[in-house]
Amino acid sequence: MGYQFEWQAAIDSIPVILTGLSATLAVTITVFLVSLPFAIAVMLARLSRFRFLRVIAYAYTELFRTLPLLIVLTWFYFVPAIGFGIRMSPFLVAVVAFTLTFTAFLTEALRGALMAIDPGQREAAMSVGMTSPQVYRRVLIPQALRYATPVIATMWVSLFRDSALVALVGVHDMLFEARTLAVVNYRPIEVLTMTGIIYFALTYPQSVMIERIFAKRRVRS
Amino acid sequence: MNMSSTTGPIVLAEDVQKSFGANRILKGVDLTVAAGEVVVLMGPSGSGKSTFLRCLNRLTDPDGGRIVVAGSVMTDPATNLPKARRRIGFVSQHFHLYPHMTVLANVMEGPRTVLRVPRQVARERGRDLLARVGLSDKEAAMPWQLSGGQQQRVAIARALAMEPTVMLFDEPTSALDPELTGEVLDTMQQLALDGLTMLIVSHEIHFASRVADRLAMFDAGCVIEEGPPERLLRSASQERTGRFLARLMSWESDLAATSR
Ligand SMILES: Nc1ncnc2c1ncn2[C@@H]1O[C@H](COP(=O)(O)OP(=O)(O)OP(=O)(O)O)[C@@H](O)[C@H]1O
Numbered sequence: 436m437g438y439q440f441e442w443q444a445a446i447d448s449i450p451v452i453l454t455g456l457s458a459t460l461a462v463t464i465t466v467f468l469v470s471l472p473f474a475i476a477v478m479l480a481r482l483s484r485f486r487f488l489r490v491i492a493y494a495y496t497e498l499f500r501t502l503p504l505l506i507v508l509t510w511f512y513f514v515p516a517i518g519f520g521i522r523m524s525p526f527l528v529a530v531v532a533f534t535l536t537f538t539a540f541l542t543e544a545l546r547g548a549l550m551a552i553d554p555g556q557r558e559a560a561m562s563v564g565m566t567s568p569q570v571y572r573r574v575l576i577p578q579a580l581r582y583a584t585p586v587i588a589t590m591w592v593s594l595f596r597d598s599a600l601v602a603l604v605g606v607h608d609m610l611f612e613a614r615t616l617a618v619v620n621y622r623p624i625e626v627l628t629m630t631g632i633i634y635f636a637l638t639y640p641q642s643v644m645i646e647r648i649f650a651k652r653r654v655r656s
Numbered sequence: 657m658n659m660s661s662t663t664g665p666i667v668l669a670e671d672v673q674k675s676f677g678a679n680r681i682l683k684g685v686d687l688t689v690a691a692g693e694v695v696v697l698m699g700p701s702g703s704g705k706s707t708f709l710r711c712l713n714r715l716t717d718p719d720g721g722r723i724v725v726a727g728s729v730m731t732d733p734a735t736n737l738p739k740a741r742r743r744i745g746f747v748s749q750h751f752h753l754y755p756h757m758t759v760l761a762n763v764m765e766g767p768r769t770v771l772r773v774p775r776q777v778a779r780e781r782g783r784d785l786l787a788r789v790g791l792s793d794k795e796a797a798m799p800w801q802l803s804g805g806q807q808q809r810v811a812i813a814r815a816l817a818m819e820p821t822v823m824l825f826d827e828p829t830s831a832l833d834p835e836l837t838g839e840v841l842d843t844m845q846q847l848a849l850d851g852l853t854m855l856i857v858s859h860e861i862h863f864a865s866r867v868a869d870r871l872a873m874f875d876a877g878c879v880i881e882e883g884p885p886e887r888l889l890r891s892a893s894q895e896r897t898g899r900f901l902a903r904l905m906s907w908e909s910d911l912a913a914t915s916r
Pocket residue numbers: 676681699700701702703704705706707708827
């Protein structure tokens with residue numbers, strides 16, 4: 436009770452927190468770009484005519500959609516180092532753990548979109564003599580990506596927000612910088628509050644923009 | 657059109673059988689289409705016409721019988737189906753244009769991806785074909801910007817771009833508003849005049865009597881009667897054919913009356 440919230444400390448923390456923005460963006464963008472082709476590959480594996488590939492892909496997506504990200508992250512932080520003596524940079528640990536999880540969710544989004552495509556599309560493409568890989572490459576995957584775009588855009592926003600977890604494994608993102616500052620200025624409440632405000636200020640406009648773009652598109656098709 | 661050099665029929669179907677579960681749909685269909693011939697297939701809804709057409713290019717696998725189309729034995733497991741389908745144009749009721757491509761790109765897609773035709777050549781051929789179906793001004797449009805009749809004409813151009821030996825049409829106008837069927841039927845009539853071999857499932861009697869060299873009546877999984885349209889439409893020698901045609905004709909005149 437009677438805690439004196441110091442606005443000045445909160446405001447002073449802004450530039451320090453923002454030094455972590457580049458790392459936050461680096462993690463988010465890297466994970467997103469690496470996950471997209473992986474997700475397409477895993478989706479194709481799930482639809483493969485080889486049972487072996489289907490089972491592996493199914494097991495992978497189900498496993499990583501259920502495991503808490505925090506567990507995956509800390510597992511990759513400790514196990515390779517302690518178990519196998521493999522040194523991974525914090526950035527690499529973060530990207531590997533996030534990519535594994537994000538790819539699993541992305542795969543499901545893409546698969547859902549693929550299932551929503553009219554079977555007539557595939558038949559039209561087969562009727563001009565396309566082979567199965569050609570049908571996927573030229574007709575089905577481009578359409579699945581389009582249908583899934585609103586979902587994928589929303590997933591990007593969650594990824595940006597959830598990337599704060601990487602502070603735990605030592606990536607110098609915004610949350611990491613915030614915690615480091617709080618330890619020295621003894622103002623954790625001000626610093627954390629300001630960090631929250633910054634995340635909101637960066638995330639909310641993205642959400643609104645996505646909402647706008649896709650509301651327009653929906654009307655058209 | 658690249659006419660096959662062989663003199664045999666372009667489409668040969670012998671005793672084609674197909675069941676879905678316990679449901680026998682095709683009960684031994686026999687049909688031939690000679691080079692340059694236009695055959696119209698008619699029959700009641702659910703009698704298996706679409707299923708038969710789809711067996712011909714193997715979108716559906718028949719259970720038995722023999723099918724040869726454009727020189728490929730479609731029922732031979734050793735046949736390279738994608739390769740065989742290049743010579744079999746297929747146009748369905750619902751057009752199924754690629755929604756993520758422009759009209760011209762839809763027409764170029766087969767030649768580009770399947771035949772590896774150079775872009776410039778494919779584009780020129782695509783433009784010629786769009787001119788042929790009367791849609792030169794729409795090449796940059798997206799499919800959703802076109803009417804149903806225009807979409808169907810693009811679908812026809814897309815199939816023609818492969819320079820098929822034969823074209824299969826499955827009720828190409830039945831999903832269209834009545835006032836749009838004319839433009840599609842005119843396009844098809846022009847193809848017939850150009851000598852293209854065609855097998856057309858259609859309920860458009862007037863079109864059939866104008867364009868078909870031969871009419872084949874389909875009922876309950878069999879071809880029950882075939883012959884020149886004048887004879888079939890006049891005498892309707894089989895009772896079932898007669899009844900079906902009578903129903904169709906009265907339905908058509910109802911439509912004509914209401915649209916007037
Ligand atoms: N993939 C499928 N699985 C199960 N049953 C099917 C399938 N495709 C068609 N059928 C059934 O086969 C029968 C014949 O269908 P088909 O579409 O060939 O008839 P049609 O003569 O083309 O009729 P329409 O004039 O209405 O187009 C129908 O009873 C239909 O329900």
